[in-house]
Amino acid sequence: MTTTMRQRIESGFVQFGQLIYRNHWKTLFLVLALVAALVSQLPRLTMDTSTEGFLHENDPTLLAYEKFREQFGRDELVLLTITAPDIFASEFLQKLRRLHYELRDKLPYLDDITSLINARNTRGAEGELIVEDLLENWPQDRAGLDAIRARAMANPTYRNMLLSEDGTITTIVIKTDAYTGGAQTEDVLAGFEEENLAVSPATSERIPLTDAQNSEVVHAARQISRAYEGENFKIHLAGSPVVSDVLKRAMQQNMKKFMLMALIAIAVILFVLFRRLSGVILPLLTVALSLLSTLGLMALLGIPFKLPTQILPSFLLAVGVGASVHLLAVFFRHLQESHKHSNGGREPSEMKAEAISYALGHSGLAIVMTSLTTAAGLASFAGAEVAPISDLGKIAAVGIMISLVFTLVLLPALLSITPLKAKTSATAQRGHERMDRLLRATADFSTTRPKLVLTVSALLLVLGLIGAMQARFSHKPFEWFPEDAPVRQATDFVNERMRGASSVEVVVDSGETNGFYDPQRMKGLEALNREVETIDRGELFVGKTLSLADILKEINKALNENRDEYYAIPDNRELIAQEFLLFENSGSDDLEDFVDSQFSKVRFTAKMPWVDGILYNDFMNDLEARFKRTLGGRVDVTVTGMAALLGRTMHATIISMSESYLWAVVIITGMMILLIGDVRIGLVSMIPNLTPIILTLGIMGWFGMPLDLFTMLIGSIAIGLAVDDTIHFMHNYRRYHHTTGDVQEAVRQTLLTTGRAMFVTTVVLSVGFFLYMFANLSNLVNFGLLTGFTIIMALLADFFLAPALMATLHKAHMISDDSDY
């Protein structure tokens, strides 16, 4: 009888097992030295949770945003809104002033702070131009307060920014530095020497404010404002820096907490199922070392840890536990059986050595196949346009390979040094037998009633597909918080009462010095102010617009005795130039927020709520078209801003990820055909591979769960586990069919050996992931629910659907002979 390729490989694994057993100390030393070398790199691992990190360095949208930020500073504002029954009461204003000054003096990285206290209030009177802050001359009596109120309520630039339309809410607007390194240098006097170098040209080298620094600002603002909070001084802290800060910290805390809980749960269940401490420690140790080594390798290669990469620990846990359990299940079972047969006649160490070789021979090839396939699937992400997705693909693929090496080398070596005895207890035996009965019954059911199984599966698949069609891309991180979370309440509050806490920015470049002295252009800008303010598409609306035109109208009105008809753009170029010169001379530096010093480039701000990431693309294109239409073709229009960049990036990420998944399916199909060595079975095996993913998408569609950046990541785990389960099943099925020649017996054998490991892995991991449902962020709840569901579906597909498919195909003689397997 000739041996097949598979058999030769398997005997190779047996010999490999013996080799490791004989050299376990050397092996351990080598592996641990490798781990130590990689782990020693860990301190160099960098975190990059910035939005910019999602884009390749020379992405044009990123470059456009950088240019904007360099010119106009940071567009994301911290908004501290205060609600009070009477804003223009002396007591309230005094408290507001104290808070304003304390924030001004204590907030780190502060660029500018504006409130009613120092709001620009330029106005005119007969023969006089009054340039002052709103509260520069503190009102002494009720009449004075009323005059201030009237002036503030009448000022259109305050409306929905510093003051709500009904005058019951006021805002302290905090603008932080755009770049780090704003701190004063140690040696102040050295500034004179550097100064000789004049203006530093390399401003593009500057580092944007980091997440940690952003958090510092938000923290300080919260800390300071807490002391002022009260019955008649209700404070909400909103704005995208606040949301990003709270979100990123909540994510990291939740991820850490639930990862730990999942690990504990996994440990407990592993113990219950194996009834051995070694059954807990060995798989978890293997996974932990794989993860640490992978992170070490990231550090070594200088790949930063980014938001999508945070799926990596969960992913490696899922895939790594699976591989170890497959090896251990076969190992323990063999140890148990040889103990039963020997009746104490053989040395335990000899039996252990044999069990190690046997387990490697039995499962080694399957583990290599599953790892290669999953790795290849994820490696197909590497070409993604969105940088962190491409990184995730590369790192996950490398992580799987590291995990593979550790499972096949480290785990046997660890088994070699672990004192292990066969279990003799009756309860263990009974547990085993119960599980065997269950597995046998499953095998018999799916092979004898394939039609029923296929019909049910087909129905479910159809339902799943219908649901999957309804699944929608959507990315609303602010809705991940529960409705009563302060940050969500604050955001909703500002959206509702102050018409939005976020903004989209438009930069218009006239391409000529003093280009915005041109009355036609300024009138166009003013028309756009009014036009854009009317945009209302339900969720997405523009609450307020601000541009250079507002400042010009304000100064023109003030110069004309405050008459309303002069709240307009002058017709005369010289007058515009002179009014701007006057404004520059009036002590306000507000111009630099709206125009460059050459008056060639202006900024237009559309204040709006933070909306679903997928809505930005259309809106931004629409804005650009409107600007081009109104201002003519000679100007250069760029729509940008952090919120838009974020929304658009998330959308691009999700799209890029879906493309990557499609590629993964193609590559995995190829791998299945290659590894199984049969086109037809390879294609058929994709049915149990894809069914769980389609069903999960179906659930998302039916229950309206969004396909967002986070839920999209589940796909990687789903692919990993579905592919693992299917390969384990197919490989063992063909192996046993080769020896028995009988479908039912082959399925039975498969489920009793590998099926047990699949079952253990599924229970362990699904419970681990279901624990995420206790998180308070909805995206994590969805993540836990969907991942757990996918894992269970992957098992059911291979326990029922795959055997039924095999049985049906065999009956129809559609499967080629597997004598060569």
Place this chain on the structure above:
Amino acid sequence: MINYRTFSTAKHAREHEVKRIESLAPISVLSGFIFLVVVLFIASQASPAAAENLTAREIMQKVDDRDDGDNRSAEMTMTLIDKNGSKRIRKIRSFDKDKGEDKMRIMFFLAPADVKDTAFLTYDYDAYEKDDDQWLYLPALRKSKRIASSDKSGSFMGSDFNYADMTRKNLDAYDFSIVKEQEVRGHNTWIIEALPKTMEEKEETGYKKSLVFVRQDNFVVVRAVHWTLEGNRLKYQDVPGLEQIDGIWTITHMTMTTKKGKATLHRTELDFSNIQYNQALDEQMFTVRQLEKGL
């Protein structure tokens, strides 16, 4: 036109002195007389040798007392350089006249063309509690307006200098101390730290602290660093051009650079030419009528 006596309260300082003398009078007329002689003697000794023992406040007083000329006319070129290195150039013709201890100044824009003939008239009162008066004339509007503003921390003509940099300060509102001595462009200077005593003074000037470099031979402020109250910026003032014209130390070239950390945000260069003192400037020159009439 620029008042380079950065800190100054001539009138108040003198009143202060008088009070001190009065308070000594009851002890004895003779000792009072001797004291007066000594004071006058010290005051006349502006030589570097005597300067060695001056206190920071005394140095600042001498800066304040220095003769800055009168009836001056000059042309100023203001170069504004933004963070991208782009430049804007403005040309201004200015006239200055003292009226008692008050200062009058009128400025006419010569360039750029868009703002030509735009003019500003300023009365800088010696009494520091009295706000300056300012009028402006916009030729395109054909109207002049009085500008009411009490804040001096705002930019002067869109430059890095603010109005407080251009006008006198109340020496009594500061604590002065000598930090060290340093050579600047070959001349010894005292580096004096000026800390505003009150929040009002900080708000008014926009600075929470300054370091002032005073030349020991002529009491001219040749450098300064200012810490801004808002935005955490540093402003570097430098005087690379200083000459004696008609016996008066006169700034011909001065810069102010605004920095945040190591990054330069903005820079202004002022160049003065055609500086002439003791011109026949009529008081009628410093009126709203003249403002509207132009040069």
